[in-house]
Amino acid sequence: IESFTGEYSFEIRNNIYENGYTYAITYGGFILIVDWAQHNIAIKELLSTDVNTMNQCFSGIAKINSTLIVAPFRGNTFIEYDIEEDRQYSIECKAVDKELANMELKVNFCTQCCNRIFFYTGYNKPRLIELKVKGHHYEIITDFTLVIEREIGNGPYQFSKACVKNNSIYWVIYGKNYVIEFNLALNKTMVHSVGMKNQKYSSI
Numbered sequence: 001i002e003s004f005t006g007e008y009s010f011e012i013r014n015n016i017y018e019n020g021y022t023y024a025i026t027y028g029g030f031i032l033i034v035d036w037a038q039h040n041i042a043i044k045e046l047l048s049t050d051v052n053t054m055n056q057c058f059s060g061i062a063k064i065n066s067t068l069i070v071a072p073f074r075g076n077t078f079i080e081y082d083i084e085e086d087r088q089y090s091i092e093c094k095a096v097d098k099e100l101a102n103m104e105l106k107v108n109f110c111t112q113c114c115n116r117i118f119f120y121t122g123y124n125k126p127r128l129i130e131l132k133v134k135g136h137h138y139e140i141i142t143d144f145t146l147v148i149e150r151e152i153g154n155g156p157y158q159f160s161k162a163c164v165k166n167n168s169i170y171w172v173i174y175g176k177n178y179v180i181e182f183n184l185a186l187n188k189t190m191v192h193s194v195g196m197k198n199q200k201y202s203s204i
Contacts, residue, residue: 014061014110014161025061025070031081046070046079046088060110062117069133071110071119078131091136113164114184120159120171128169128182128189144182144189151191152178163204172201179204 012032015024022034033042046058058079060071070079078091110119110131117131118141128144148157152173159171159180167185172178177199179192194201 014059016061016063016112018063023061023063023068025058027058029058031061031068031070033083044081044086044088046081060119062110062112064112064115064117064133067133069110069112069117069131071131080133091133111162111164111169113169114167116184118162118169118182120162141182141187141189147189147191148180152176160201160203170204172204175200177201 011027012024015022015032017023020036022032022036024032024034026032029046031044031046033044034040035042058070059073062069062071066082066084068079068081068083070081072078076092079088080091081088110117112118117133119129119131119138120127128141129138130141131138149155157176158174160174161171163170167183169182169184171180173180177193177195177197179194179201181190181192182188183190
């Protein structure tokens with residue numbers, strides 16, 4: 001473990017595994033890169049000028065090629081960390097959708113699929129949002145909430161963390177027998193009833 005001083009929190013919020021490495025984001029605002037073959041942990045402190053992000057820390061992490069994208073728990077600033085160059089950049093995103101323009105994000109997960117980055121935010125009115133890294137903005141997936149409300153009814157709902165397989169992202173709704181699927185090839189949200197009506201799920 002690289003040497004550091006001070007008191008830090010290493011409570012893991014989210015992590016991903018790829019090719020013998022684990023990349024984790026901590027509540028205290030650090031990236032941990034675990035090299036399992038070499039039994040080594042690299043610790044990188046995240047730097048952000050977003051006051052909300054600094055106070056509430058981060059909650060999601062995704063990876064594309066050699067770049068890590070870290071999502072805020074509260075705030076509008078994402079961190080882009082280049083592993084090879086050991087450099088990080090703040091992405092203060094501007095929402096294209098009016099509904100998100102003045103919204104303080106509370107990200108519950110951040111995931112990568114098919115070289116696209118998505119995050120989910122909100123409980124009372126769930127939103128699936130795509131982060132456009134190159135354009136430094138994010139766009140709401142417009143049918144996500146509409147399909148859920150049409151198929152299941154109005155919330156509030158709480159979702160599990162995402163499961164990514166092939167071209168789809170999946171969630172379950174806590175205490176329900178529904179699986180929510182977003183298909184990236186079709187850009188379409190689908191609701192699947194799984195098992196008996198009285199069955200309840202908490203993870204996928």
